Amino acid sequence: xxxxxxxxxxxYLAIFALVIVAMPLWLKPFGAGYPDLMQRFMIFGxxxxxxxxxxGMTGYLSFGHAAFLGAGSYxxxxxxxxxxxxxxxxxxxxxxxxxxxxxxxGVVSLRRSGIxxxxxxxxxxxxxxxxxxxxxxPITHGDSGLQLANTDPxxxxxxxxxxxxxxxxxxxxxxxxxxxxxxxxxxxACFYFSMRLDNSxxxxxxxAIKSNQTRMSYTGFNTKPYARTAFIISGMYAGLAGGMLxxxxxLAGAExxxxxxxxxxxxxxxxxxAGTLLGPxxxxxxxxxFENIFSAFSDAKLNxxxxxxxxxxxxxxxxxxSPFVGEGWHLTLGIMFMLIVIxxxxxxxxGCRRVMKNLRRRSSEHPTRRxxxxxxx
Amino acid sequence: MSQPVLDVSxxxxxxxxxxxxxxxxxxxxxxxxxxxxGPNGAGKSTLLNVCIGRLPPDRGAVIFNSDVITGRQPxxxxxxxxxxVFQTPAIFPDLSVKQNVMLPAFAKRDGAFRLNxxxxxxxxxxxxxxxxxxxxxxxxxxxxxxxxxxxxxxDKRRLELAxxxxxxxxxxxxxEPTAGMSRHDTNTTIELLKKIKLRGMTExxxxxxxxxxxxxxxxxxxxxxGQIIAxxxxxxxxxxxxxxxAYLGGTQV
Numbered sequence: 001x002x003x004x005x006x007x008x009x010x011x012y013l014a015i016f017a018l019v020i021v022a023m024p025l026w027l028k029p030f031g032a033g034y035p036d037l038m039q040r041f042m043i044f045g046x047x048x049x050x051x052x053x054x055x056g057m058t059g060y061l062s063f064g065h066a067a068f069l070g071a072g073s074y075x076x077x078x079x080x081x082x083x084x085x086x087x088x089x090x091x092x093x094x095x096x097x098x099x100x101x102x103x104x105x106g107v108v109s110l111r112r113s114g115i116x117x118x119x120x121x122x123x124x125x126x127x128x129x130x131x132x133x134x135x136x137x138p139i140t141h142g143d144s145g146l147q148l149a150n151t152d153p154x155x156x157x158x159x160x161x162x163x164x165x166x167x168x169x170x171x172x173x174x175x176x177x178x179x180x181x182x183x184x185x186x187x188x189a190c191f192y193f194s195m196r197l198d199n200s201x202x203x204x205x206x207x208a209i210k211s212n213q214t215r216m217s218y219t220g221f222n223t224k225p226y227a228r229t230a231f232i233i234s235g236m237y238a239g240l241a242g243g244m245l246x247x248x249x250x251l252a253g254a255e256x257x258x259x260x261x262x263x264x265x266x267x268x269x270x271x272x273x274a275g276t277l278l279g280p281x282x283x284x285x286x287x288x289x290f291e292n293i294f295s296a297f298s299d300a301k302l303n304x305x306x307x308x309x310x311x312x313x314x315x316x317x318x319x320x321x322s323p324f325v326g327e328g329w330h331l332t333l334g335i336m337f338m339l340i341v342i343x344x345x346x347x348x349x350x351g352c353r354r355v356m357k358n359l360r361r362r363s364s365e366h367p368t369r370r371x372x373x374x375x376x377x
Numbered sequence: 378m379s380q381p382v383l384d385v386s387x388x389x390x391x392x393x394x395x396x397x398x399x400x401x402x403x404x405x406x407x408x409x410x411x412x413x414x415g416p417n418g419a420g421k422s423t424l425l426n427v428c429i430g431r432l433p434p435d436r437g438a439v440i441f442n443s444d445v446i447t448g449r450q451p452x453x454x455x456x457x458x459x460x461x462v463f464q465t466p467a468i469f470p471d472l473s474v475k476q477n478v479m480l481p482a483f484a485k486r487d488g489a490f491r492l493n494x495x496x497x498x499x500x501x502x503x504x505x506x507x508x509x510x511x512x513x514x515x516x517x518x519x520x521x522x523x524x525x526x527x528x529x530x531x532d533k534r535r536l537e538l539a540x541x542x543x544x545x546x547x548x549x550x551x552x553e554p555t556a557g558m559s560r561h562d563t564n565t566t567i568e569l570l571k572k573i574k575l576r577g578m579t580e581x582x583x584x585x586x587x588x589x590x591x592x593x594x595x596x597x598x599x600x601x602x603g604q605i606i607a608x609x610x611x612x613x614x615x616x617x618x619x620x621x622x623a624y625l626g627g628t629q630v
Contacts, residue, residue: 201479201504204476204483205480205483207469207472211472212469215467215468217452217455218451218461218463218467219484219540220455220460220544221484221490222450222490224490
């Protein structure tokens with residue numbers, strides 16, 4: 001039974017891996033087959049999968065997850081500056097910092113649940129954001145952001161005589177396609193871990209906390225450490241994602257900690273389907289894709305697209321559409337999000353399930369319906 | 378005379394001006410089934426809530442195997458071996474029937490919390506077979522993969538029972554275990570509880586169904602308006618005029 005389940009898991013993982021690795025091929029027709037964007041799919045996929053462990057499985061809605069992402073970025077850049085341009089120590093350091101930061105925030109905010117928990121995490125994230133611009137200036141370099149410089153010590157690189165000016169994995173540049181495959185590997189590892197977690201008794205305990213925390217304590221569970229562990233794991237995922245951002249583009253700024261970034265991961269998770277394994281990743285891909293597409297449109301480009309229309313109509317349409325693209329693409333995102341929440345509360349994954357169910361029912365109902373109709377004729 | 382398993386001494390509990398429990402003294406001996414009966418609002422469920430740490434008593438103490446358990450956290454009390462089966466099924470709607478039963482077994486195996494990621498993540502076969510065993514006992518094995526939301530009320534009660542039993546409690550508190558069940562299911566549950574009792578389990582049972590009470594109980598306490606008005610063997614209670622007036626309504630049972 002268990003063996004069978006693991007095999008099914010592996011099959012699931014293999015298919016997922018195939019889809020990911022083939023991304024450059026099948027994303028090309030959508031105009032998204034270039035490494036920079038695909039890296040972002042991977043990175044925010046990791047972020048959303050980690051967020052889902054806390055929100056989707058355990059039922060704690062954190063509104064401050066970007067703080068861990070930002071902390072991870074700073075940690076990774078500092079590792080580049082002080083230790084080495086190799087991404088591996090940077091990512092490890094980013095995960096540790098994300099986890100420790102989450103542990104500290106968790107001690108306070110997990111004392112409450114529901115909306116109070118959300119507000120506490122939001123407060124912490126905004127506090128980190130302001131601190132990054134004031135007291136923590138020596139660490140964050142405030143407005144200008146934390147950047148690499150040729151004068152950095154890079155102790156390990158100097159020791160082993162490695163050179164280069166950008167993060168590289170033993171000479172492989174982390175900027176282009178290699179960077180994408182590196183990120184994809186991390187995403188697959190993260191996905192596999194969250195899948196195992198979900199199928200385990202530990203994951204079962206998390207889901208039980210989500211549905212009835214009070215009853216849990218009468219079942220003999222001390223629920224607080226479970227929630228705290230989920231929070232720390234989720235913080236480590238966020239730290240890792242932040243580290244990956246720094247690996248692909250070695251610059252860390254405080255705007256990554258702002259509440260809009262925290263809100264974005266909530267949107268990704270809900271859009272894809274909170275509590276499902278694949279949903280958060282799909283949500284991350286969709287949001288990053290549309291951000292890329294819609295925010296690239298300018299008024300000039302719109303005029304070009306609608307040029308086939310008569311002059312008056314063209315101006316009119318462009319006037320209506322332009323607030324939804326470019327800088328205003330968040331408006332489109334908002335509308336998309338509202339539609340999903342109202343019509344598909346379970347996100348895109350629920351949509352898929354409904355379609356599958358409908359197809360199955362139609363194919364099984366078809367013959368019976370015909371036989372029922374015949375006597376009436 | 379051996380030490381009682383559960384010793385409730387001088388417990389008071391008020392809700393605002395309402396005196397829910399007043400001066401309750403109750404001793405429950407090892408291996409016995411003790412029924413608590415009484416009209417609605419007599420304080421039966423409040424008494425159980427005090428025992429499992431859900432409500433702190435205003436006065437008095439609850440002693441379990443010579444450990445004072447008043448003031449302890451609910452999960453600590455559960456880990457000591459006091460398990461309650463709830464009246465309104467309090468199960469986990471997002472999980473399947475089997476997972477609902479595996480969960481208490483997981484709590485039993487790993488304690489209130491043990492960060493043993495490798496075992497917690499990898500191994501579930503042992504929990505599964507344990508869960509299947511108990512589901513068979515309560516007759517729910519064929520439903521094991523269903524989500525619990527789709528179960529009938531009676532089936533939910535039996536699931537609750539399995540969730541309690543899988544923890545192999547030292548003291549089982551049953552809050553109307555057969556409410557909402559058909560006569561047939563009630564009798565099956567009585568048989569199951571008798572079987573468990575033979576293994577030496579101590580049970581406290583709250584019940585309105587006198588058929589259940591008189592088939593299971595060794596001793597009965599009658600609670601009315603927060604006070605114990607009578608205690609004795611089933612025969613003594615049946616013959617007690619005070620009880621008949623307060624609860625049994627004068628009719629012969």
